[in-house]
Amino acid sequence: MAEVAPVSDKVTSYFYALLFVRHPDLRSLFPAAMDTQRDRLLRALLTAAEHIDNKDVLVNYLQNLGRGHRKYGTRAEHYPAVGECLIGALSKYATGVWNAEMEAAWVRTYTTISQVMIDAAAADELRAPAWWYAEIVTHDLRTPDVAVVTVRPDQPYPFLAGQYTSLETPWWPRIWRHYSFASAPRSDGLLSFHVKAVPAGWVSNALVHRARPGDIIRLGPPTGSMTVDHTTDSGLLCLGGGTGIAPIKALVEDVAEHGDRRPVEVFYGARTDHDLYDIDTMLRLQQSHPWLSVRAIIDQQAQQQLPDAIRAYGPWNEFDAYLSGPPGMIRSGVDALRDSGIPSDRIRHDSVEELVAAGS
Ligand SMILES: NC(=O)C1=CN([C@@H]2O[C@H](COP(=O)(O)OP(=O)(O)OC[C@H]3O[C@@H](n4cnc5c(N)ncnc54)[C@H](O)[C@@H]3O)[C@@H](O)[C@H]2O)C=CC1
Known part of the structure; x- marks a missing residue:
């Protein structure tokens, strides 16, 4: 090679x-x-x-x-x-x-x-379709470039909170992009995704600016190992940068559904307060769950990014860590978490290479 x-x-x-x-x-x-x-x-x-x-x-x-x-x-x-x-x-x-x-x-x-x-x-x-069709049922434009898209798959779609899928729109056939599920599995079978339109991102721009309820997309199988380990009761330290908050929200819902009372500390990073498009949902979750703490870190106000912020809190050595967001955040976040005493095998995130490939 x-x-x-x-x-x-x-x-x-x-x-x-x-x-x-x-x-x-x-x-x-x-x-x-x-x-x-x-x-x-x-x-x-x-x-x-x-x-x-x-x-x-x-x-x-x-x-x-x-x-x-x-x-x-x-x-x-x-x-x-x-x-x-x-x-x-x-x-x-x-x-x-x-x-x-x-x-x-x-x-x-x-x-x-x-x-x-x-x-x-x-x-x-023998056990799953090659892909699923899914109909867009709601399309909620939260900022000029971020939409929360909810879809109904044509067949049951089993997955775990924290996983992601690949998605193809009707406007760009055979171009598949990865998106994390923004909720734990729901009883109504609906799935939601947080999509940010990025420059030159064909799929993301179509999903944010063109997609409407009634449109049909295709989904690949679920994948990813950033899932909650329910065999332990250690706390969860979660870093969600921008739309990376989507799977973190799913993980919080998963902990809640399991009835665990493990401490969950969420750091939600965004460039400006306008970019904290899902803070209300996260604060509502915090209100209903005494074990959950949510901190918003806004770059412009704090003069620091997410990884710097978690160094200021802690200690974290008793926690399992979950990171989701831009590749740069994951790389420096992993360094910050290791420095704060969390061993590598207790730090979970999706493959940075896949994220780089997915960023459109
Ligand atoms: N499973 C995952 O890991 C997921 C990853 N994503 C990815 O998250 C990204 C979200 O993009 P945006 O919303 O535009 O986020 P963004 O670029 O606005 O960044 C959000 C926050 O992450 C931190 N950050 C960003 N770059 C950093 C760096 N180089 N070093 C340290 N901290 C940094 C900052 O605190 C920033 O406010 C996309 O690249 C998307 O592909 C989205 C969903 C799930």
């Missing part, structure tokens, strides 16, 4: 060119505009390579990837076609190190990777 990283753009462009020339029927599985798609393949390979020595993490990652590919219409017979073009592209650009031995190693690795994905997809097919 080291040889490929500097020429990764060329490798991926050449890979897709080979794929679509040799297998034109596969073109329709991909979005019309391929710009974001292009680095997804390499990122997935790099993530797999990063976990190569940790079999459990690697297998879990690949199984999720295999299940997640069902919504694109990927079938088992597509994997060899992709593998052959991938190896074609690698051999063209990794010329300095490519030889028969390396090719054999790549074929073995790719075959193992794809078999884990194929098996996971086949097992998932």
Whole structure:
């Protein structure tokens, strides 16, 4: 992989060119505009390579990837076609190190990777649809660029508080973006998402400025491990930056539903007080639950960001930590939490790479 990283753009462009020339029927599985798609393949390979020595993490990652590919219409017979073009592209650009031995190693690795994905997809097919249709039932514009969107899936949609899904709008076919569930599972089966329209974000702008009740979107399967560990009664320290408050609210509801009386400390960060679009909901939750404390941290007023603020409180060494928000906040938040004595295995957040990819 080291040889490929500097020429990764060329490798991926050449890979897709080979794929679509040799297998034109596969073109329709991909979005019309391929710009974001292009680095997804390499990122997935790099993530797999990063976990190569940790079999459990690697297998879990690949199984999720295999299940997640069902919504694109990927079938088992597509994997060899992709593998052959991938190896074609690698051999063209990794010329300095490519030889028969390396090719054999790549074929073995790719075959193992794809078999884990194929098996996971086949097992998932027996118990869940490849995607869900969902109708928008409410669309609440909370600020000029943040909307709370609530949808009704066409079939039951099981998930855990703190997880996220992928979502496709009718306006940008085959472009999927990740959004966290903003509530714990509800008895009426509705799901809600907090969406911020970001510059050049096709999906987020469509969801905020174009979507209306009655529109139909598609949802992929739920994923993510930022869920509450109900086997302990340690406190929860939650950092939600901007729309990152969405899954934090879901976690609070989950603790409430389990009837736990564990302390939950929420730090809700926003750039200005106008950006604290969900503070009323959080304060209402605080009023109903004596174990919950909610603190708003406004950058402009406090002259500090969320991670700095939590250093000012504490001690936190008895807490499990949950972070949700922009990638920069997660990175510096993890540092601040480690410095304040929380071991890494008790700090939960979604993959920063996925968040970077999702930010549109
Ligand atoms: N599961 C998750 O982790 C979720 C992540 N998100 C992500 O959260 C982001 C929300 O965007 P906005 O609402 O525009 O948030 P934002 O950019 O306005 O930031 C919100 C707060 O986070 C903190 N922050 C931001 N950047 C920071 C940095 N580099 N270092 C330290 N602290 C920082 C600040 O306190 C800031 O007020 C999006 O990138 C979205 O993809 C949204 C929902 C769920």
